[in-house]
Structure formats: structure tokens, C-alpha cells
Amino acid sequence: MIASTPRVTATHPSLPAVFLLGICALLNLYSPQPILPALAHWGGVTVGSAGLTISATTLGVALTAPLAGSLSDRLGRKRLIVWAITLMVACTLCCVLSTSFHQLLLWRFLQGLTIPFVFAVTLAYISEESSAGSRALVNSVYVAGTAFGGFLGRFVAGTTLEVVANWRYTFVALAVVELVVLCGTLFLLKKEANFTPSRSLLAGISGAWRHLGDMRLLLSFGVGFLLLFQQVGSFTYASIALLHAPYNLPPPAVGAVFLVFLLPVITTPLAGRINAARGPLFTYLLFSTAGAAGLAITLFGNVWCVLVGMALSCISIFAGQSASTGFISSHCQHDRSSAIGLYLSGYYLGGAAGAIVPARLYAHFGWPGCVVLLVALAAVSCVFACIAWRK
Template sequence: MSLRARTAVFLLGLCALLNIYSTQPLLPDLAHDLHVPLGRSTWTITATTLGVALVAPFAGSVSDRLGRKRVMVAAIAGALAATLACAVAWNFAAMLVFRLAQGLLIPFVFAVAVSYLAEEYTGPVAQRANALYVSGTAFGGFCGRFLSGAATERFGWRSSFVVLALVLLVTLAATVAWLPRERGFTPSDSLLAGLRGIGGHFGNARLLGTCVIGASILFLQVGAFTYAGMRLKAPPFGLSTFEIGAVFAVFLVAVVVTPLTGRLIGRIGRLRTYLLVGLVSLAGLALTLVPSTPAVIVGLAASSTGVFSGQACAIGYAAEAGGAARSSAVGLYLTSYYAGGSIGAVAPAPLYTAAGWSACAALLAAVVGVSVLVALAVWRPAPVGRPQRHRFEEPLYD
């Protein structure tokens, strides 16, 4: 896999997560300028994640017919336009519509990129490519939040969307120029042919369990950073919008660690790796309870690292578990994943209002515990002596 191809894959991951949570450090500013309560401003996150959840099962079917790269390029261009539209939103309702539009386009990058990697690479190469892609999503999550916070502090919240649109423009150019065209792709006969594969997944217990794990992963991520961010802005911490945006630099830890997760899965297995990263996330949540800014930041770093490493475990399994209907399986996983994020943005709000961050942290820890129990049930290794199917390393690009 060439350096340019790896760069394009990384940028696709960045693009997939750049916009979704970019309003997290802006919530107080949006609430003030668009005249809504602070709690309602979290719907700028939920609108986007809801859009992703609605479209994700069908994105793969569209790309099954039209081709992977073509669909991703069109989606990035559309996301660029929707991001610029957010910069001129004249009221809260318009902002929600434009944020929903961003969400509707994201699966045509996220789900399709995962299917592209699963088709073009096999074995250890596929695991490393998936980990690189997820690492890109971690960097995108950081860039979206950090750049939004920095631009807002200097020029106001509208400028943040212009900055993110420029990042999307770079991603679009790199994808067009550097991402190789599909070689392992065979187009479906029609859009309905791809959609028919979705129904069969509801009898696949391992895939459905993986979807529950995905929902838990993003519930944790969105809940932790949304409400911990609010806590850091309030007394006794009193961080500014720029400083809260800078807190998301902890995602850079995940950028470094997540590619190593692919290797760890190869060495100790997917289940053991997920159990390990679950413990890391729980330890991080415990640290955020310490009334110290450095402790909260370190705790969020540990939690987010566990989240992205867990995502590397789950999304690769979803692609494998889908069999021939791989793209729709990934789409179903992403629907669950972002539905979990949508719930994680709003479900902890009553707890935060009534009892503060400690109650939110307890809820998030319970969600991690549930995901671990599900992983133990659905990711059991094959019994000893059962023949194993091997996928051979076959790099397609020099």
C-alpha cells in the first residue's frame, strides 16, 4: 500500500469524524447567539448523529451499485457544501437542518470506506488499514473540536465552519488524486439487490451483538466529552472555549495508539483486546472524578483511547461478520454506532442537571460494563480443533 494511498485512507477517516462533534466546544456560544437553552444546544450534535444513523444502512447499497470511490468523492463534496451552509445559519432551526444534512452525507464516506478496505485488502494488511482508518477518525475528532474552538475564540463560531470546510476541501483533493480505484469491487445489478441483504443480518447474532457494542462505544465518547466539557467550562475549572477545544488534543493519543491495536488484535485476539481497552476506559472515567483539571484531561485521554481502540476491534468484525453482504452489515453497524452517539448526547442531560458529572460518569461506566458483557457473549473464539479459514495478506497496491 503506497504512502499516498495510506494518506488518503487516513484523511477519509479524518473526514468521517470531522464535523459530527465539532459543535461540542461551541455549545454555550451557540445557545447564546441562537437564543436556546444550553441543554437544547446539544441537539446540534444529535441532529448530525441522527442523520448518520438514518442513512448508514443504505449507503453501502448505493455504493454497491455506483462504486466505492465515486460515492465517497460525491459525499465529501456534499459535506463541504453543508458545512459552509452551517456558517450562514440564521436561526437554530436552520442550524439543525444543515447539521442533519452533514449527518446524512457522512455514511457515504464512513461505511463505504470500511467496505472499500475490506474488499481491497486481506489478512494483516486489512487489519492495519482498518486501524489506520480509525486512527484518522480520532484525528478528525480532534481537528473538528480543536479547530472549531480556536476559530470561535478568535473570530466567532461561524468562522469555525469555514475552517472545517477548508479541511474537507483538502480531503476531497487527496481522495480524488491519491485513492486508487477499486480492484476488488463488483457492482450489484441494482440498488434493490444491495438492500435485500440487510434483512438477513437480523438473524446474525454476532453481528447484532457487535452493533450493540458499537452503540455503547459512541455513547461513551459523546457523553464523556459533551458533559465533561460543560463541567470544565463551569466553576471551579472555568476553562474558555479555546481551552475546552484544546482539551480535545487528547484524541492525538488515540491517533498514535489505535494503529497498534490492529497488531494487538493479531497477537492476543479481538476479545482480549477489547477487554483491555474497556478497562482503560473505566480507569479514565474514574480519573475524571478527581477535582483537578490535569486529572480530568488525563482521564478523558484514557477514555477516548479506549473508545477508538474498541472501535478498531468492532468495526473490523462487523465487516467480516457480514459475509457477502458486507457493505450493508457495516451500514447496520454504523446505524447502531451513531444511534448510540445520539442517545449519549442527550440521555445524560437530566443526570448532569440533577447530580452533576459524577452521575454521568456512573452511567457511562455502566454502559462500558454492558458492552464488555456483550463482547464476552458474541466474540467467543472458535473451539479448539475447529478448522480455521485464513485470509492471506495480499497487498494490491505497491
Template sequence: MSTSVELAHPAALRRGQPGFRPVAVGLFFAGFTTFALLYATQPLLPALVDAYGITPGTASLSISVTTAGLAVGVIPASALSERWGRRPVMVASLAAAVVFGLLAAVVPGFVPLLVLRGLEGLALAGLPAVGMAYLADEIDGAHLGGAMGLYIAGNSVGGFGGRIVVSTIADLTGSWRWALGGIALLSGVCLLVFALVLPASRRFRPRPVGVGELVASARVHLADPVMRRLYAVGLLVMGVFVCAYNYVTFVLLGPPFRLPALVVGFVFVLYAVGTATSTRAGRLADRLGARPVLLGSAGVAAVGAVAMLAPSVGVVVAGLALLTVGFFAAHTVASAWVGRRAEHGRAVASGLYLGAYYVGSSVGGTLGGVAYGLAGWPATVGFMVLLLTLAAAVVRPLRPA
């Protein structure tokens, strides 16, 4: 009797069990591909400024429209995953994003580039929220923080690996178009690995979801004060993170540092810090609780932001490293908390979190550019510290369930 029940609804996976590693590795590659494509133009912003005669803030729209497209698409993609299944939606999403990425490398004009980048973000919407929901479905709650950390570690590796590839190709060829095409091809290879490794869902059963049910599920999550605060945390810390990496390149390329473009491109290696941080932060939150880890993460990121005002390359890079540690830790813990708290409609709950997260990317990256244009780098750093202060204020009232 018990055997038939287990076959009908298998037990959630725990660390060390045979099925745990393929799930974690598959989502790692998915995270890599998502971030590599999503922020592919970030190290190319100075090149876009030169190519089209635009301001840094305008060039940053090539990132903002992509993250905005993702923010718009996460809830519809979550609904599709409830009907068609988590894995098919994720695979189709990444495949479409790779195609749009290749087209963006050859399309003429800045406006058509923005259109394709927006479509690329819309296609990528099927991955982040659905991936979080997939993990929440398949992984035991006691081990979810560590698994979510490995998934987000894939994001960080995609972040720095993708940017290094883009910077290197751009430097070797002298063409930002070749750089965009190269990262799209690499993402296609990662998509193939993801599709081969990730197992089909064991504990999820597809079911049709109507618009009314989708709206009702979203209302339930938005009515939860804890969920609202977690969504706000994602929005604020992502705004800080994108703002920092968008404009620190202009700081390092300009006076007094005047570093070579290829050297500045390698600053994205600091994403590797997030690889280790995300996994450890998830496990630390599993042991100590999410709230203290979130507060500590915001504090570490704020110290890093202030350090980036120093007139020393070493201190600026160290400050960016601290900010990166704080961001990845906060994102890991907040996203895992959302997965644990959502007893029903996990894809919608994750979609709302990712929607807020990428709205933060679009708004934070754009407003940071406005601050940079009006009063330079100190104003941008002040803007980031303000967002982190708000994040800490949002987290303070939270208590464990």
C-alpha cells in the same frame, strides 16, 4: 493462465506492497474530514447555549441530529456504493457535506441550524460504511486490522484537529459562525487531497442492488449473533465517547476549575491518543485475538470515566485520555471484526455497524445531557460506566471464528 486470472481479480493488498499506502493515506484524509465536520459544534456548545438561551442538552442536539442523519443514511449509501462504486459515493458524500457545513455557518436561527446539521450528517453517511467496505475489499484480511486502525486514526486526528481549529477561530473572532465556516473550508481542502490520492477500486465490481436484496442482506447480518453483539459494542462505546466530550467542557468551564474557553478547547488534543491507539489496537487484535482486546478496552475506558470525578484538572484530563484510548481501541477492533466476518454484502454489514454506532452517538449524547441536567456530572459519569459495563457483558460470550 494465472496472469489473466490475476488481472481479472487482483490479489488483496498486504502491508509493504506499493498500493497499500495510497489506500491507507486516502482513507486517513476521509476519516479526518468526516469527524471534523460531524462534531464541529461540540466545542461550541457553551457558545450555542449563550447565543440562543438554551440548555446544554438542547444545544447538544446540534450533534445528535447530525449523527442521527448519518445513522439513517448509511444503509442507502451502502446500496448506492454497490451500484455506483465505492470511490464515487465517498467523494460525492464528502462534497455535499462540505456544502451543508458552509450553509450551517450562515443560516439564521437554531432550528434551521439543526436542519442543515441533519442534512450534513445524511450526506456524510456515504463515507464511514463505504470506507470500511472499501478497505475490506482491497486489503488482505491478515493486514486489515492495521489498515482499519489507520483509517480510524484519521477519525481521531479529524476529531481533535477539527475541534482545535473550531475553538481557535471562535476564540480569535468571538463568533461560532466563523468557526463553523472555517472548519468547512479546511474540510474542503482535505476532500481535494482524498480525491487525488485514493485509488479506484481494484477488486470490487459494481452491480445493481434492489431493495429486496438489500433487506435480505441486512437480515442475514442481523441474524448472525456475533454481528449483533459487534453492533451493540459500537453503539455502547460511541455513546460513552460522545457523552464524555459533550459535557466535560461544561465541567472544565464551570466551578471549581473555571478554565478559559480556548484552554478547554485544547482538551480535544486528547484525540491524538486515539491516533496511536487505534493502529496499535488493530495490530494487537491481529496477533492476540479481538475478544481480549475489546474487554481490555472497555475496562480502560471505565477506569478513565471514574477518574473524571476527581476535583483535579490533571486527573480529569488523564481520565479523559484513558477513556479515549479505550474507545478508539474498541471501535477499531469491532469494526475490523465486522469486515472480516462479512463474507458477502460487506457494505451493508459495515452500514449496520455504523448505523448502530451513530445511533449510540445520538442517544448517548442526549441521555447524557438529561443525566447532567438532573443530577450533574456524577450522574453523567455513572451513565457512562453503565454503558461500558453493558459493552463488556456483550463481548464476554464472543469467541474467535
């Protein structure tokens, strides 16, 4: 039976903890990007091979996301989040002690295993502990935190390497951020009051299996796949394009493009208010259209047009993430975190595909070819949302 204790509202003191947990969800994933040359030099590998430090973490996320939901449905929310962040800190510090490139890959993979226990479980916590009127806003604050975490991980790693000139200290700095999140979770996040555990771990896994028979959820998982595909594909190949004619920007200037990840910290809560008032479908279509328009703007061949376009695209992705996870949380009345875990697997598989699939188009048609693909996929995701999220 569900407890009758008061639900979390938008002014609940755990709201800062929700934002901190959002930071932790994406802090580690792409943090090695600014230090790949240093890792390649230390490990005696190419810069491309050094990128495996990102792929290893992504693989870990995709493997454990469904299991994270099932365990959470059985064991509870806050306890599992705390243990996950604790293990995340330990794995991050072990990266510092790596004696070979392959050992570093192992610790990065283990880092990835812990991320779904923060990402998926926090979304389930928000859905259960927020009032119906504040749920969309609280969820959007969490997604805003993930946007800030995606920026902060890159910023901390790049800045630390520039100051200390030793890649190992970047992981020390990241561990400090994780410890701050851990303390915030322990002291600010209330223990779940509306959680009903599943009968057994097997029951949770069975619940995840049943989700695969829900066509509305499957299409929502497809939306997640296409969202991160668009984000990774756009930033990967736009960054490459900016290094060459007609832009010819130096690498530090190209890296500054990632500052647009700060914008969703402001705009995603606004998307949450629109979501609460008009629903996830209206919100998704609105921001997805803006993101597609932004990608089209980048074709004008001006650096500022590229920056504005990428900013609109980034804003649209995180608003879409807020709408899609919000729909899943409200749609699923049972085994909610299992559904979010499955969504998360599709989401990160989309990111892996987004880094690889546009490569041939870029080789033959350059950045315009990638834009055509990404805009087409945005349209497909809107079709998925229209079918899945209709009332």
C-alpha cells in the same frame, strides 16, 4: 467474480487517503461545540437549543447509514465517496449562507446525510482492498483519522471564531479541510479492484435486512451503541463537572480537555497491531479494561487525575471502535458495507443516548453517578464482545 489484481497492503500509497477519509468522517459532527454561544446569540435561541445543530447532523447520520451501505454495494466505493464529500462541501458552504437558525439546522441535517457515505463505504473499501495481514492495521489508521477529525473539527471552529469573531467563517474553514480530503481521495485513493456489485439496489437492501438475523452482528451493533454512549456521556458530563467545585476551571481550560482526542491518533494503530496479532476480542477487552480504570481514576478529585482518566477512556473508545468495525468487516462476506451502515446507525444512536440518559444521574449523584453507569456499560459491552467475537 472477484478480480485477481493485487490487494492493498499496509504500505499502499492510498493509506494517507484512508487517514484523510477518517478525518472527514467526524470533522463536521461535533465542530459546532466551541461556537454554540455565538450561534445562540445569532439565532436568538438558548445555548441548549443551539446544540440542535449537533443533534440535526447526528439524526441525518442515523437515517442514511443503512442506505449508504446498500447503495455502495450496488454502485461501488470510490465513486460514491467522492460524490459524498463533494455534497458535504456544498452543504458546509450553504451553512455560511444561512439566513435563519432553522435554515442552518436544515443544512446541518443534510451534512449528516452525507457522512455515512464516507464512513461506512470507506470501511468496506478497506476490508476489500487490504490484504488479510494488513487489514487490521489499515482499519486502525482509518479510526485514528476519525479521532483526529473529531479533534480537528472542534479546533478549527474554535480557533477561527477567536481569530475572525464571526461564526460563518468557521464553516468556510471546515469546507477548506473537506476540499483537501476530496483532493486526497481523487489522487491518492485507488479505484476498488476487489469489489463485486450486488445484483440491484433492492438486493443490497435485502442484504442489510438479512444482517438483522445474525446474532453476532446484532451484539456487535450493541457494542457500537455502548462505545459512543460512553464517549459522549463521559466527555459531556466530565466537562460540566470540571466547571464546578472542586475544580472550578474556566471554560477555555475545560475545552482543552478535548486535546486528549489527539492521543488515539497514536495509540489506535498500536491497537491495530495487537488486533492483528491477538484478535479483536483480546484487543477490546484489554482497552475496555483500561478505559474503565481511567474513569475510576477521575474520582480522585484532582484535575490531573481527571485528565489522565479521560485520556485512557478516549484511547479505549477508539481502540474498541477499531476492533468492532474490524470484526464486522471480516465476519461479513457479503453486503459488507450494509452491515457497517447498520453498525453506524447503532453507534450514533448510542451517542445521542449518551448525551441524555446520564443527565438524571448527574443531577442526583454528580459525576460519580455517571462513572458508575459508564463503567457498568463498559462491562456490558465486554460481555457482548465475548459472545459475538468468540472464534
